[in-house]
Amino acid sequence: MNKKHTGLVFDIQRFSLHDGPGIRTTVFLKGCNLNCLWCHNPEGKSNKRQLKYLDEKCILCKKCENACKFNVHYLSENKHFVNFNSCVLCESCVRTCPSKALEIVGIEYSAEEIMDIVSKDEAFFGDDGGVSFSGGEPLNQDNFLLDLLKSAKKRNYTTCVDTCGYNLWESYEKIIPFTDYILYDIKGINQAKHIEATSKDNNLILDNLKKLNKYNKKIFIRIPLIVNYSSSESEVQLMADFIKDIKVEAVTLMPYHTLGRSKYEMLGYEAAPVFDKPSKIEMEKYTKIFQDKGIKIIK
Ligand code: SF4
Ligand code: SF4
Numbered sequence: 001m002n003k004k005h006t007g008l009v010f011d012i013q014r015f016s017l018h019d020g021p022g023i024r025t026t027v028f029l030k031g032c033n034l035n036c037l038w039c040h041n042p043e044g045k046s047n048k049r050q051l052k053y054l055d056e057k058c059i060l061c062k063k064c065e066n067a068c069k070f071n072v073h074y075l076s077e078n079k080h081f082v083n084f085n086s087c088v089l090c091e092s093c094v095r096t097c098p099s100k101a102l103e104i105v106g107i108e109y110s111a112e113e114i115m116d117i118v119s120k121d122e123a124f125f126g127d128d129g130g131v132s133f134s135g136g137e138p139l140n141q142d143n144f145l146l147d148l149l150k151s152a153k154k155r156n157y158t159t160c161v162d163t164c165g166y167n168l169w170e171s172y173e174k175i176i177p178f179t180d181y182i183l184y185d186i187k188g189i190n191q192a193k194h195i196e197a198t199s200k201d202n203n204l205i206l207d208n209l210k211k212l213n214k215y216n217k218k219i220f221i222r223i224p225l226i227v228n229y230s231s232s233e234s235e236v237q238l239m240a241d242f243i244k245d246i247k248v249e250a251v252t253l254m255p256y257h258t259l260g261r262s263k264y265e266m267l268g269y270e271a272a273p274v275f276d277k278p279s280k281i282e283m284e285k286y287t288k289i290f291q292d293k294g295i296k297i298i299k
Helices: 063-067 092-096 111-124 138-154 169-178 191-198 203-215 233-243 262-266 280-292
Strands: 006-016 024-029 050-053 073-076 079-082 102-105 107-110 130-134 158-163 181-185 218-225 250-255
Touching: 006 111, 006 138, 024 111, 024 138, 050 079, 050 262, 063 073, 063 092, 092 102, 107 111, 111 138, 130 138, 130 181, 138 158, 138 169, 169 203, 181 203, 203 218, 218 233, 218 280, 233 280, 250 280
Parallel strands: 024 130, 130 158, 158 181, 181 218, 218 250
Antiparallel strands: 006 024, 006 107, 050 102, 073 079
């Protein structure tokens, strides 16, 4: 009998319109192989469960301070300090908090448990919609992802995997037969900038995309446009030149945004840096660069 895996999931979003074709339910898996400076899903960075503290919900009642044996919570002069590094995730404070200001991010599920949740939305999927897997990087838990994809296929859902590309090729080989759509991120061609922005080089990412291209899958490319990194005319030219030789359905250009920045503090991370956004004129110029090479752009 095949071994069944469990995995850590940090969110399930219903009625997603931007995680693949049609109306989709998106499951977010924990853990990522890159460390992008602008990441807007910091809950996905770590592959472990984490304490989350929502300051705006705290009524400063001190119940967590009394409940925690590890001195994680300290309240003084109407301020709540959280020593995230000392937390052992026992959940005592979460259970005692009267205002839901504390949560544990990351719940362990089996694939069937996830699909039972997803199945509640199946009436909305239509012909194109279905289930998407994102993160973090979903292939970071490749055996769990494989179980999820197989389970989704048994229920006749279309499947979509949103990947950063930085995974061993063997992981992609496993999931390809059960994946209909691939959302593939490209964060730049300039090697030095890519390393500075994501902590890893882009060789594996570009090689994996070329290999995926041979499998006749529907591939959608997503490009975050960040000033000083991917958002320059020369860099966009290089990305368009690379993509024009790949059989892709379309490219989506995603200008930098600050959504998600507040979550860094909630998880005990250092504040994320702020970048400039590409202007409307620059976005139009970048769109034209792709279109001039015959590459379809979708919003
Ligand atoms: S989860 Fe447990 S160890 Fe962590 S802060 Fe809450 S009570 Fe303390
Ligand atoms: S128990 Fe909840 S509301 Fe009370 S101080 Fe702790 S986090 Fe704030």
